[in-house]
Amino acid sequence: MAADIIDGKAFAATMREKVADHVSRLKADHGITPGLAVVLVGEDPASQVYVRNKRKQTVECGMQSFEHRLSPETPEADLLALVKRLNADPAVHGILVQLPLPPHMNADAVINAIDPAKDVDGFHISNVGLLGTGQKSMVPCTPLGCLMMLRDRLGSLSGLDAVVIGRSNIVGKPMAQLLLGESCTVTIAHSRTRDLAEVVRRADIVVAAVGRPRMVPGSWIKPGATVIDVGINRIAVPETGKTRLVGDVDFDSCAQVAGAITPVPGGVGPMTIACLLANTVTACCRANGLPEPDGLIV
Numbered sequence: 001m002a003a004d005i006i007d008g009k010a011f012a013a014t015m016r017e018k019v020a021d022h023v024s025r026l027k028a029d030h031g032i033t034p035g036l037a038v039v040l041v042g043e044d045p046a047s048q049v050y051v052r053n054k055r056k057q058t059v060e061c062g063m064q065s066f067e068h069r070l071s072p073e074t075p076e077a078d079l080l081a082l083v084k085r086l087n088a089d090p091a092v093h094g095i096l097v098q099l100p101l102p103p104h105m106n107a108d109a110v111i112n113a114i115d116p117a118k119d120v121d122g123f124h125i126s127n128v129g130l131l132g133t134g135q136k137s138m139v140p141c142t143p144l145g146c147l148m149m150l151r152d153r154l155g156s157l158s159g160l161d162a163v164v165i166g167r168s169n170i171v172g173k174p175m176a177q178l179l180l181g182e183s184c185t186v187t188i189a190h191s192r193t194r195d196l197a198e199v200v201r202r203a204d205i206v207v208a209a210v211g212r213p214r215m216v217p218g219s220w221i222k223p224g225a226t227v228i229d230v231g232i233n234r235i236a237v238p239e240t241g242k243t244r245l246v247g248d249v250d251f252d253s254c255a256q257v258a259g260a261i262t263p264v265p266g267g268v269g270p271m272t273i274a275c276l277l278a279n280t281v282t283a284c285c286r287a288n289g290l291p292e293p294d295g296l297i298v
């Protein structure tokens, strides 16, 4: 194997220590405890796991966790009323509504009902606009985690060719904005892209956020490129009768060619939650007119 493995799990653990440190200082110096409210509607099994992990890590960092579980039949008006209450609650500094929402709900309307200052997912239209125009915003957690790993690995990203595969609002588009902000030459590839292999072969940085198991083979990767695998796909393992998680990248073949690569699990996933915690501390500091935490997001 040629590539270095980018250890997102270790990176995220270090970040959580810094978050915990900031939280204890906020408590000791200002009597403030950052609070994160997570709203889960329905019983999607993957969402339940994510919400459980978020709660656990929020509490471990010394923050307050407010969890709201609503039945899948909850009327949208009830969810909007809950969001309004959380917006007004001074103990809540961050609000996260776990996606996907049930089909009868308008996710855009719900996300845009969140106070942008508490929108720690960075999905509110105001934060999207601020990010797109290079202004201070709440940055979506998954792309932020990817960017931190890229900076850590590569230092300056200026002038590098970056290809983001996937154009979703929560990963692909904000990832492309962040890379543009770092002065990369950015290509966004998607399901209608012609000759994806050729597009990816030009890239110094590849970020795969598609949701298709192992769709990027090593033969697409430019030698020495840095590969960030956002995909989380559960596949069956016939030999054991069990399942396992794989990314959007074929790890074994890509690791032969890439300079560095994130594993799945243990790459982007842990960084996403660590960035959520960091965003909550940032939101708390901004809400209280305190300086933003130094050295948390690097």
Ligand code: NAD
Residues within 6 Å of the ligand: 142, 165, 166, 167, 168, 169, 170, 171, 172, 189, 190, 191, 192, 193, 196, 209, 210, 211, 212, 230, 231, 232, 233, 268, 269, 272
């Ligand atoms: P999405 O379904 O909203 O978007 C997928 C994108 O992939 C679309 O823009 C589509 O155009 C593109 N696409 C589909 N087929 C393609 C193809 N054949 N070639 C090129 N592009 C294609 O998904 P999403 O929410 O952006 O998530 C993507 C993946 O990342 C999923 O596996 C998801 O589970 C994972 N994810 C992981 C984290 C994390 O913390 N690690 C966070 C969010 C999402």
